[in-house]
Amino acid sequence: MTGTRLNKYIASSGICSRRAADELIESGKVMVNGKVVKELGFKVEAKDKVFVEKKLIHPVKNEYYRFYKPAGYITTMDDEKGRKTIYDILPENLNHLKPAGRLDRESTGLLILTNDGELLHLLTHPTAKVPKIYLVQIESQITNSDLKELSNGIEIEPGKKAFADVEVLENSKNSTVMRITLYQGMNRQIRKMFQYLGHEVKSLKRIQHATITLEGLRRGEFKPIKPGQIKDLKNFLNRISNKNV
Numbered sequence: 001m002t003g004t005r006l007n008k009y010i011a012s013s014g015i016c017s018r019r020a021a022d023e024l025i026e027s028g029k030v031m032v033n034g035k036v037v038k039e040l041g042f043k044v045e046a047k048d049k050v051f052v053e054k055k056l057i058h059p060v061k062n063e064y065y066r067f068y069k070p071a072g073y074i075t076t077m078d079d080e081k082g083r084k085t086i087y088d089i090l091p092e093n094l095n096h097l098k099p100a101g102r103l104d105r106e107s108t109g110l111l112i113l114t115n116d117g118e119l120l121h122l123l124t125h126p127t128a129k130v131p132k133i134y135l136v137q138i139e140s141q142i143t144n145s146d147l148k149e150l151s152n153g154i155e156i157e158p159g160k161k162a163f164a165d166v167e168v169l170e171n172s173k174n175s176t177v178m179r180i181t182l183y184q185g186m187n188r189q190i191r192k193m194f195q196y197l198g199h200e201v202k203s204l205k206r207i208q209h210a211t212i213t214l215e216g217l218r219r220g221e222f223k224p225i226k227p228g229q230i231k232d233l234k235n236f237l238n239r240i241s242n243k244n245v
Contacts (some may be wrong), residue, residue, distance in 0.1 A: 164182055
């Protein structure tokens with residue numbers, strides 16, 4: 001039988017990943033041509049009408065952008081407190097794209113923006129262990145004891161231990177600059193880790209997420225990610241996903 005697998009078709013609409021689509025199908029929330037379909041391997045043709053939770057969906061063209069988030073903006077579509085968001089900077093035609101993860105208001109750097117639900121899932125799922133690299137400056141001198149604790153893990157929330165790989169680039173009495181790699185996606189992880197150690201973070205910039213880098217972008221600027229880079233990114237994510245199974 002020709003056609004597209006139903007979970008892939010749903011994911012191509014940008015509403016969720018294939019795995020989440022499977023859950024929707026199994027729970028009876030998907031209809032094809034007016035009939036509930038619970039078969040995971042079911043295939044649909046271009047002429048078929050697919051509804052998810054009674055809403056008609058359509059495949060969309062996947063879009064991929066890099067964005068250099070400046071300080072002072074939060075990573076969300078709307079904010080009930082009226083704070084500035086990244087969508088105040090982005091043009092209206094990109095407002096449908098979602099960020100892969102977040103950066104807190106005062107942090108800067110790389111955000112990957114896309115409507116590809118499958119890619120968002122691969123980049124952000126807690127078990128994926130996708131590397132994210134940051135340049136971090138603190139207003140004090142890091143010690144060997146601090147570095148050991150960062151590597152061994154710090155409990156920043158009850159029952160939640162945070163880890164960081166740290167490369168010290170500059171170290172003086174009043175300032176330390178580091179390249180930090182995270183494999184987790186915990187809220188304000190770096191700031192909380194250094195707060196625990198008694199250090200104040202002066203600046204925090206994400207420079208790389210998986211294989212995508214900040215190179216060539218100015219603050220507040222966005223650029224499409226090239227097809228070859230997306231192919232390399234997906235190959236990388238699939239490799240580490242299989243490795244972590």
